[in-house]
Amino acid sequence: MSISKRFILSLLGGLVVSLTAQGQATRSPFSAFGIGEYYGNSLAHNQGMAGVGISNPQYFYLNNKNPALLVFNTFTVFESGIVGENRTLKNGEAVEKNASGNLNYLALGFPIKRGRWSASTGLMPYTTVNYKLNYVDDIENSSNKVAVVETGDGGINQVFFSNGVALNDDFSLGLRANYLFGSINNRYSNILLVTEQPRIIVPTVYEQYYYKDFSLSTGFSFHKDSLFNKNYRINFGLVYDFKANLNTSYYERSERNDVNGNIDSLALANYSGTTTLPQSYGAGVSISKADNFTIGADFQYLDYSQFKDFKGQNPTGRGAWRIAVGSEFTPFSASPGNYLARITYRTGVSIEEYPYLVNDNVLKDFGINFGLSLPVARISSLDIGVKVGRRGDLSLNKIEEKYIKLYFGVTFNDQWFIKRKFD
Numbered sequence: 001m002s003i004s005k006r007f008i009l010s011l012l013g014g015l016v017v018s019l020t021a022q023g024q025a026t027r028s029p030f031s032a033f034g035i036g037e038y039y040g041n042s043l044a045h046n047q048g049m050a051g052v053g054i055s056n057p058q059y060f061y062l063n064n065k066n067p068a069l070l071v072f073n074t075f076t077v078f079e080s081g082i083v084g085e086n087r088t089l090k091n092g093e094a095v096e097k098n099a100s101g102n103l104n105y106l107a108l109g110f111p112i113k114r115g116r117w118s119a120s121t122g123l124m125p126y127t128t129v130n131y132k133l134n135y136v137d138d139i140e141n142s143s144n145k146v147a148v149v150e151t152g153d154g155g156i157n158q159v160f161f162s163n164g165v166a167l168n169d170d171f172s173l174g175l176r177a178n179y180l181f182g183s184i185n186n187r188y189s190n191i192l193l194v195t196e197q198p199r200i201i202v203p204t205v206y207e208q209y210y211y212k213d214f215s216l217s218t219g220f221s222f223h224k225d226s227l228f229n230k231n232y233r234i235n236f237g238l239v240y241d242f243k244a245n246l247n248t249s250y251y252e253r254s255e256r257n258d259v260n261g262n263i264d265s266l267a268l269a270n271y272s273g274t275t276t277l278p279q280s281y282g283a284g285v286s287i288s289k290a291d292n293f294t295i296g297a298d299f300q301y302l303d304y305s306q307f308k309d310f311k312g313q314n315p316t317g318r319g320a321w322r323i324a325v326g327s328e329f330t331p332f333s334a335s336p337g338n339y340l341a342r343i344t345y346r347t348g349v350s351i352e353e354y355p356y357l358v359n360d361n362v363l364k365d366f367g368i369n370f371g372l373s374l375p376v377a378r379i380s381s382l383d384i385g386v387k388v389g390r391r392g393d394l395s396l397n398k399i400e401e402k403y404i405k406l407y408f409g410v411t412f413n414d415q416w417f418i419k420r421k422f423d
Contacts, residue, residue, distance in 0.1 A: 026085040026100040027130045028401065030363070030391065033315065033356050034307060035211070035275065036127035036155050036184060041065050043105060044081045044409030047385030048371015049326025050348025052296045054284030055237035057223065059291070060379055060413050062109045062120055065298075066237045066284070067174025068219035070109060070118040070164030075379065077109040077120075081409030091399045104407065120162045128155035129184050136193070149189045156182040156211055164219070174219035180246060181212040189257075201263070204255040209310060211275060215244035235296075237284040244277045248310045278306035295327045304355030316356040324350035326369065339375070346371035346385070358397040365391040373411075383409040 031037040041064045042051040053065035062077050063069040081104040089096045107122030133150040157180070164174040189204040220238040252269040280303060286296030302320040309315070326348025332341040352365040367389030373381040385407035394400040 026087050026403075027096075027098050027132060028087060029089070029131050029133060029399065030354070030358075030401070031129045032131045032133065032150070032152055033354075034304075034309070035277075036129035038127055039104075039125045041124075043079055043107070044383035044385050044407040045328075045344075045346070045371065045373055045411070047387060047405075047407040048346030048348070048369055048373075048383070049296070049328055050324040050350040050367065050369040050387075051322075052284065052286070052298045052324050052326035052348055054219075054239055054282050054298045054300075055221070055235040056284070056286040056288060056294050056296045057221070057235060060381070061383075061411055062107050064105070064107060064120070064122070064162075065282075066219040066221060066239050067120075067162040067164050067176045067217070068172045068221035069237065070120055070162060070174060071116065071166045071172045073109050073118045073120075074111050074114045075413040076111070077107075078412040079105065079107045079109075079122075079409055081105050081383070081407060084406045084408075085403060087401055087403040089399065089401050090394060092394060104409070116166045118164050121160065123157065123159050126156040126158040126178075126180055126182070129153055137190075145193045146190045147193055150186070152184065152186045154182060154184040156180050156184075170222055170224060172221045174221070176217040176219070178215045178217065179212075180215060180244075183208055183210040200258060202257045204257055205252065205268075206255055206265075207250070207252045209275075210249040210251075211246045213244065213246040215242065215246075215277065217241045231290050231292075233288050235284075235286045235288065239282045241280045243279040243306055245274045246277060248273050248275045250310055273310050274308075275310050276306060276308040278303045291330060291333045293327065293329045297323070297325045299323050302355065307355075318355045318357075320353060320355035322350060322352040324348060328371075342375045344373040344381075346373075350389075358392060358399060361393075361396040363392055363397055365389060371407075376410075379413040381411045383407075383411055385409075 028037060040051060042053060043062060043064050045061045046053040046065060053063055057069045057072040059072055062079050082101060083104040084101040086099040105122060105124035107120060109118060109120035111118045129152045131152050135148055136145050137148050139146055159179045160176055162174060162176040164172055166172045185208050187204055187206050189202050191202050218240050223233055223235040225233050249272050250269060253265050253267045255265045256263045280301060282298060282300035284296060284298040286294055288294040300322045304316060304318055304320050307314050328344055328346040330344045335341040348369045350367050354363040367387045369385060369387045371385040373383045375381055387405040389403055391401040392399050
């Protein structure tokens with residue numbers, strides 16, 4: 001590895017460590033549902049295409065959407081990415097704006113037998129929780145009211161190891177093992193709006209869920225070269241995430257606080273159980289022409305009716321789905337003197353329906369994506385993706401979230417594990 005690559009890699013490592021220590025997920029009330037807001041498995045280059053990637057193979061990028069497509073990685077690939085967000089929330093009466101940045105992924109892929117068997121490993125968030133809800137509630141048999149504050153933070157992370165194996169020239173299979181771990185913390189506080197007490201006491205219930213266990217995913221890929229002539233290829237892909245039962249530790253305590261901080265606390269519960277993550281599946285189709293362009297579409301479905309929280313409850317019983325269409329175009333990847341012709345340009349659109357109701361209406365998300373991959377050195381790149389979208393509808397859900405997400409990633413390709421020969 002050259003000195004310049006070592007320097008860039010060290011600089012990036014310092015950046016992601018800093019963001020891991022300081023960055024937090026942007027606050028969103030929708031992360032209060034279930035185990036939080038799902039990140040998905042898309043890397044920065046997928047985000048430029050609205051997350052499309054279940055069917056389309058990548059030679060110089062990791063395919064983290066479908067492990068069966070890892071067989072196309074004949075180089076050792078290292079990818080790292082960060083994400084920045086800016087969100088604006090409206091509920092008809094108030095407007096709240098917030099922004100943040102955070103680590104998005106670290107991933108390494110390498111061929112074991114070139115063209116036949118490749119593997120990858122990495123670390124990335126699985127879900128995130130960050131919300132704060134304020135409202136006024138009635139007190140039974142009293143004219144007084146209570147101000148309630150609900151807050152939550154944390155999330156679940158995943159370490160994964162994937163393998164993709166080619167069965168023949170057209171078919172390949174993949175398997176991904178994930179280790180999920182992390183905690184979600186919730187606090188529920190209330191205070192009387194009218195009180196004659198000289199010392200204001202704020203009772204709070206604190207609860208923590210800690211998750212850890214394994215889950216499995218599998219993938220399938222079929223591609224056929226020479227669809228119309230030797231330059232075109234048609235691709236199909238399938239992915240399936242098995243239902244998983246996560247070991248869950250639950251801790252609950254009550255607290256009494258005043259303006260100077262905590263007064264005392266009392267442990268109420270400390271026991272273990274399971275949380276059931278539902279199965280999900282996805283399908284994709286794409287058409288590509290060598291390394292010139294790719295057009296693809298993905299469909300994903302999450303069977304959230306199978307979800308059960310730590311208490312064995314399902315708050316919705318609904319399913320969730322997502323449809324995305326995207327494309328990428330590289331004018332002339334081998335152009336020696338025209339840098340703009342070697343840039344990969346991407347765009348895509350997506351629509352998503354969530355598994356829960358807000359104000360008794362379904363919650364939908366619509367987004368438009370754009371992206372670029374800027375060539376660096378020989379076969380490495382800087383990857384940029386932007387998503388502009390809206391979640392919820394003010395007229396139907398009484399709340400609306402508009403957001404801009406910026407994805408930045410780096411991709412290093414190199415040839416490792418080469419047996420040197422001397423004459």
